[in-house]
Amino acid sequence: MSRFLANTQNPVDKKGRVSVPAAFRTVLGGQNELYTMLSISGPTVEAGGPQLIQAAEARLGQMDPFSEEYEVWSYYIHGDSNMLKIDGDGRITLGEEIREHTGIDDKVAFVGRGHFFQMWEPGKFKIYQKETRMKALELRQRLGKSGGGIAGKRGH
Amino acid sequence: MSRFLANTQNPVDKKGRVSVPAAFRTVLGGQNELYTMLSISGPTVEAGGPQLIQAAEARLGQMDPFSEEYEVWSYYIHGDSNMLKIDGDGRITLGEEIREHTGIDDKVAFVGRGHFFQMWEPGKFKIYQKETRMKALELRQRLGKSGGGIAGKRGH
DNA sequence: TGGGTTCATTTGGGCGTCAATGGATTCAGT
DNA sequence: ACTGAATCCATTGACGCCCAAATGAACCCA
Structure with missing residues (x-):
């Protein structure tokens, strides 16, 4: 029952390699x-083990093969995806597509998201982080006093 | 049926370690x-056993996976969280993110909150404590009119 | 009740292991 | 043979793990 948690930042070397955080590699098993x-929702890449694609395909399987949504989703999970190899030292090399989509240059922010994780250009991540925390605060206020933080489930 | 109670203050050593109060470790079992x-609501960190994340995820599970609130909450519980190891002597090491968010430097105030506890920079905690006591007083006065003693503040 | 004693937590430090990083070397495709 | 990629190696530094001293609190007994 391990998940991708926390966020860390690693450098990209001259040859374009980045170390995937050991904790994440552990989750990948x-x-x-x-x-x-x-x-689709932002300048980031979502990553995880092969079961990720299985989940995506499972969803695809529930769609009507002749619908537009099928067409779109199918492209998304196959065409805009990649299978990166993790080398013996736990590093990966990001392709041009990914760097372009994310804006990643010489640093990568790894962000845990539970059953998958994201890779961001650190600056863009900072912005996302700030916005998201703000939204979380609003959300909590909307939900009322009973909704804050861990304390939210005050039903003890 | 033990809870996290009381607040204590422990020093951070050169290597960045802090002892988690023994009473808290007992609750962690x-x-x-x-x-x-x-x-989200202040410069503090909320902590507890692994069941905390399970509770948070349970709540996540009740949300619409495509809603913004899901996105926000998912980030909150996975991206801004950490799984810290407690060493053989009951100490933990706080990461850079936590120190930055809380302002913690060489001392940590541990504050029991029932089913979880918080870690504060002592100075900030003092302020929070003062404000909260004041609010509690107002609250009590308001509730006092309608009735209960200490127990009276239970409901929402 | 005062004093001494024991036990437990806290705290400081040494050391080995593993992760991260930079670079060299081998391999494969063209 | 040349370019880019996959492997392999070596260095550095952080972190986990162990032991020991120091601090303090609970306890017992005279």
């Missing part, structure tokens, strides 16, 4: 392949 | 992992 897909 | 999340 010895897998030396990393499945990635460009995010 | 032998777990050597501490789940933490940055608070």
Whole structure:
């Protein structure tokens, strides 16, 4: 029951390699392949083990093969995705597509999201982080006093 | 049925370690992992055993996966959180993110909150404590009119 | 009740292991 | 043979793990 948690930042070397945080590699469980897909909602890439693509395909399977949504989703999970190899030292090399979509240059912010994780250009991540925390605060206020933080489930 | 109670202050050593109060460790029940999340509402960190994340995820599970609130909450509980190891002597090491968010430097105030506890920079905690006591007083006066003693403040 | 004693938590530090990082070397495709 | 990629190696530094001293609190007994 391990998940991708926390966020850290690692440098990209001259050869374009980045270390995937050890904690994340542990969650991946010895897998030396990393499945990635460009995010639709922002300049980030979502990544995880092969089961990620399985989940995506499961969803695809529930759609009508002749619908537009099928067409779109199918492209999304296959065409805008990649299978990156994790080398012996736990590093990956990001392709041009990913760097372009995310704006990643010489640093990568790894962000845990539970069953997958994201890779961001640190600056863009900072902005996202700030906005999201603000939204969380609003959300909490909307939900009322009973909704804050962990304390939210005050029903003890 | 033990809870996190009272507040104490412990020093951070050169290597960045702090002892988690023994009473708190007892409540954690032998777990050597501490789940933490940055608070949205203040410069503090909320912590507890792994069941905390389960509770948070349970709540996540009730949300619409495509809603913004899901996105926000998911970030909050996964991206701004950490799983800290408690060493053999009951100490933890706070990461850079936590120190930055809380302002913690060489001292940590541990504050019991029932089913979880908080970690504060002592000075900030003092302020929070003062404000909160004041609010509690107002609250009590308001509630006093309608009736209950100490127990009276239970309901929402 | 005062004093001494024991036990437990806290705290400081040493040391080995693993992760992260930079660079060299081998390999493969063109 | 040349370019880019996949492997392999070596260095550095952080972190986990262990032991020991120091601090303090609970306890017992005279």
